[in-house]
Amino acid sequence: MKKYLNNDFDFEKYIDVADESPIWSASFGLKLLDYVDYKTNISAIDIGFGTGFPLTEIALRLGDSSIVYGIDPWKDAIERANKKVDYYGITNIRIIEGVAESIPLDNDSIDLITSNNGINNVSDIDKVLSECSRIIKQGGQFVQTMNMDLSMFEFYGQLEQVLSDLHMDKEIDLMRQHISHKRPPIDKMISMIQKHGFIIKDLEHDQFNYKFANGTAMLNHYFIRLAFMDSWIKLLPPDKVEQIFDTAELRLNEQSRILGGVKLSIPYVMINSIKQ
Numbered sequence: 001m002k003k004y005l006n007n008d009f010d011f012e013k014y015i016d017v018a019d020e021s022p023i024w025s026a027s028f029g030l031k032l033l034d035y036v037d038y039k040t041n042i043s044a045i046d047i048g049f050g051t052g053f054p055l056t057e058i059a060l061r062l063g064d065s066s067i068v069y070g071i072d073p074w075k076d077a078i079e080r081a082n083k084k085v086d087y088y089g090i091t092n093i094r095i096i097e098g099v100a101e102s103i104p105l106d107n108d109s110i111d112l113i114t115s116n117n118g119i120n121n122v123s124d125i126d127k128v129l130s131e132c133s134r135i136i137k138q139g140g141q142f143v144q145t146m147n148m149d150l151s152m153f154e155f156y157g158q159l160e161q162v163l164s165d166l167h168m169d170k171e172i173d174l175m176r177q178h179i180s181h182k183r184p185p186i187d188k189m190i191s192m193i194q195k196h197g198f199i200i201k202d203l204e205h206d207q208f209n210y211k212f213a214n215g216t217a218m219l220n221h222y223f224i225r226l227a228f229m230d231s232w233i234k235l236l237p238p239d240k241v242e243q244i245f246d247t248a249e250l251r252l253n254e255q256s257r258i259l260g261g262v263k264l265s266i267p268y269v270m271i272n273s274i275k276q
Contacts, residue, residue, distance in 0.1 A: 001195060004271075006113055007268060009077035009087075010087075013087055014087065016083060016087075017080075017083055017084045017088070019051075019055070020052070020053055020084075020148045020257065021053035021054075022050075022051075022053075022223075022228070023223075024117075024223060025050070025054075025116060025117065025181075025265070026053075027206075027208045027268070028116050028117045028145040028146075028147070028268055028270075029053055029054045029057075029145070030224050031145060031202075031204065031206060031268075031270045032054060032114060032116050032143055032144070032145050033054060033057060033058070033061075033268060035143050035204075035272045036058065036061070036112065036114065036141070036143055036201060037112070037141050038061050038062055038068050039062070039066075039111070040062070040063060040065040040066060041065045041066060042062065042066045042067075042111035042112055043066065043067050043068075043069070043101070043109060043110050043111050043112075044058060044062065044066060044067070044068045044069070044106070044110065044111060044112035044113070044114065045068070045069040045070070045071060045110055045112075045113055045114075045135070046058060046068065046069070046070045046071075046113075046114045046115065046116075047071055047072075047100045047113065047114070047115040047118050047119060047121070047128070047132075048071075048072055048100065048115055048116070048117075048118025048121065049070040049072050049077075049081060049116075049118075050072060050074060050077045050081070050124070051069075051077045051080045051081050051084075052070075052077075052080065052085070053116070054114065054116050055068065055070040055081065055093065056081070056093070057085050057087060058114060059090050059092050059093045060088065060090060060134045062092070063092075064091060064092050065092075065093055065095060066092055068092055068093050068094070069093075069094045069095075069096055069105065069110075070093060070094070070095050070096065071095075071096040071097075071098055071099075071100055071103060072095075072096075072097070072098075073097065073098060073099050076099060078095055078097055081095065082095065099122070099123070100115075100118075100119070100122055100128040100131060100132075100134045101122065101123065101124050101127040101128055101131065102131065103134075103135055105135045105191050106135070107134055108135070108136070108138070109135055109137070110135045110136045110137065110140060110142060111136075111137055111140050111141070112141050112142075113132050113135075113136055113140070113141070113142045113143070113144075114142075114143050114144065115143075115144040115145075116144075116145050117145050117146055117147060117268070118143060118144070118250075119144055120146040120147070120182065120183060120184065120189075121145065121182070125184065125189075125192065126192060129192055129193060129195075129196045130196055132196065133196035133197050133198070133275065136275045137275065138275055138276065139274060139275060140274070140275045141272070141274060141275075142193075142198055142271075142272075142273045142274070142275065143258045143270070143271070143272050143273075144270075144271050145268055145269065145270050145271070146183065146184060146189070146268060146269060146271075147266055147268040148183055148185040148186065148205075148267040148268055148269060149179055149180065149184070149185055149268065150265065151183060151264075151265070151266050151267060152210075152228075152261060152264045152266070153265060154264055154265065154266070155218070155248075155252070155264060156175065156179065156261070158212075158248050158251045158252055158255070159175065159232070159244070159248050160172055160175065161236075161251070162244055162247045162251065163175070163244070165247075166240075166244070168240075171235055171236055171237075174235045175235050178231065178235060182231075186203075186269055190203075190271070193271065193273055197273075197275055197276050198273035198274065198275055198276065199273060199274050199276055200271065200273050201272045201273055201274050202270070202271075202272035203269060203270070203271055203272075204262070204269065204270045204272075205267065205269050206267070206268060206269075206270070207265060207266060207267040207268065207269070208266050208268075209263050209264065209265055209266065210263070210264040210266065211261055211262070211263050211264075212256075212261060212262045212264075213248045213256065213261055213262075214252065214253045214256035214257075214261065214262055215248070215250075215251070215252020215253045215255070215256060215262055216249055216252075216253060217262075218252065218262050218264065219245070219249055221251075261276070
């Protein structure tokens with residue numbers, strides 16, 4: 001019997017795997033999925049798949065004739081991704097626990113590389129791009145998304161004003177360096193990609209917004225705390241953290257009363273390139 005005619009899913013187990021993609025990842029990922037050139041009988045790799053997105057979706061869309069590797073260092077997330085792979089009945093995924101700076105695949109062995117807001121979060125972007133260039137075949141496709149350097153400029157602007165009022169120029173410089181490291185300017189990113197033998201085929205800019213009732217709600221949002229807060233705290237002297245964030249929160253709350261809420265802009269780019 002064909003696979004799609006046998007749909008005896010256990011809906012109690014489905015509860016554990018129903019969250020296919022976090023809200024943060026979805027906006028970037030849907031754009032990435034639109035640009036993948038889906039073919040049969042190829043080898044692909046998804047870099048930084050976390051709990052399974054877009055790895056599982058790409059594997060399903062390519063079908064069983066293709067092999068899709070996923071590489072990620074996050075052990076607990078890999079366990080959850082494996083649950084999804086098992087539940088969805090995916091047989092063409094090969095998961096690698098490791099870092100993208102050292103991909104254990106042969107030279108010229110991959111037809112498609114994807115990374116959904118992942119490569120801009122690695123330790124060494126240049127090394128990762130070098131590895132991508134090494135493993136991909138000539139004519140292979142490399143599709144990635146990344147949020148841009150103006151992400152959350154509304155918050156960073158308020159934080160910079162607080163630091164400026166306190167004459168904390170060193171911390172302002174640290175904040176700007178942090179932004180530049182995590183979200184390289186697009187011109188720099190394109191130059192790095194081209195340096196490693198890729199031709200840019202498509203470049204599409206887009207944006208989504210995080211909206212909150214006020215600054216207090218924004219700062220207390222679980223994802224802000226999980227993904228961003230610790231890195232912000234590390235930019236500041238420990239004895240000044242509460243004072244600085246109290247003031248920033250007050251400023252954001254005052255702004256929300258005037259503007260009817262707080263908005264964080266998340267501009268991002270999809271880069272579709274081909275290996276020369």
